[in-house]
Amino acid sequence: MKMPEVLKVILKYGIAGMMVIISIIPFYVLLYLSLNSPSGSMFQGMFLMPDFHLNNFADAWEGSKLGKAMMNSIIITFSAVTVIVFVASSAGYSIARFRSKGNIAIFNTLLACLMIPAIIITVPLYTLMKSIDGINTHWAMILLTATNALPLSVFLYTSFIRTQPKEIEESAVIDGCTYFTAFWRVTFHFLRPVTSAVVILTGLGIWNNYGQAVFFLQSQEMRTIPLAVSMFFQTYGAKWNLMAAAALIGLAPAVLAFLVFQRFFIKGITAGALKG
Structure with a gap:
């Protein structure tokens, strides 16, 4: 291998390695703080080695009432993603296979909706939800988050289905x-690749939804993980070990879901750009 080629390889892998390290550092700091003792600081004891104070997780779980919040998040996220997959896949199939002016208009409207941040329509949605008794209910939050995610999901399904042959279904x-x-x-x-992509993208967004949940889920019994962690931060703002432990507990289900579906994730995202 010639010297310029060796330098290119070293530079390529060096840059990739630096990006990985930079990405990992925040998570390591979070893990370190969550395992450190209440009186510990970042540089006490061995260099960047925590005290492995596992009671932090139990204290954070009890203090923030994450059990109830996690159940609320699971119910809302699982139900909303189920609605999204059913509706978006059906709509994407209809748009991809049955070309008509009406379908094209619907598809273009959905694309236009992608440009509208969900937080902008929160105030009129709050008025609507209040008038139909949807505040502090699972069903209203499920329908709301599912509707917010439908434009992107329909776009992904439509793009992917257009790459698939028609002969088998015919x-x-x-x-x-x-x-x-x-x-x-x-x-x-x-459609497993694109379904995995939709589940990851929409599921993570719904799981981490704070901007709308804070308006529509106001009671303590209905709080989701982001709301419970936020309230816990306000109560225990000076206890970094407990805050880090609570954040890791809330983050763990999302990471596990990504690990389960990540095998198909990239294929589902990129397939629509390869054809059609």
């Missing part, structure tokens, strides 16, 4: 299936 229709049955029994089986 064979199913010839054999007597309706298009609806052919989609769910045949086509949907091939």
Whole structure:
């Protein structure tokens, strides 16, 4: 290998390594603080080695009432993602397979909705939710977060389905299936990559939703993880070990979900850009 090529390889991997290190540092600091003793500081004892004070997690769990908050987050996130996958995949299939002026208009409208930040419409949504008794309810938050995520999800499903061959589902229709049955029994089986991408993108967004949850979930019994952690920070603002432990507990389910679905994530995101 010639010297310029060696330098290029070293530079490429050096830059990649630096990016990885920079990305890991905040998480390491969070982990360090969560394992440190209440009286410890960043540089006490061994260099950057915590005291492994595991009671921090139990104290943070009890003090912030994360058990109830996590259950609320699981209910809202799981239900909303289920609605998103069902509605967005069906809509994406219809738009991708049945070209019409109406479908094109709907698709363009959804693309335009991607440009509108959800926080902008919070005030009128609050008025609407209050008038239908949706404040402090799971069902209202589920419908709200699912609706916010539909434009991006429909776009991803439409783009991905356009890359898939029609022959298999057409064979199913010839054999007597309706298009609806052919989609769910045949086509949907091939949508695992984009479904994984949708689950990760929308699920993480819903799990971490704070800007709207703070308006629509005001009672302590209905708080989700971001709200519970935020209130815990306000109460124990000087106890960095407890705050870090609470943040890690709230972060853990999202990381686990990403690890489960990440194998298909990149393929689902990029497939629509390769064709159609």
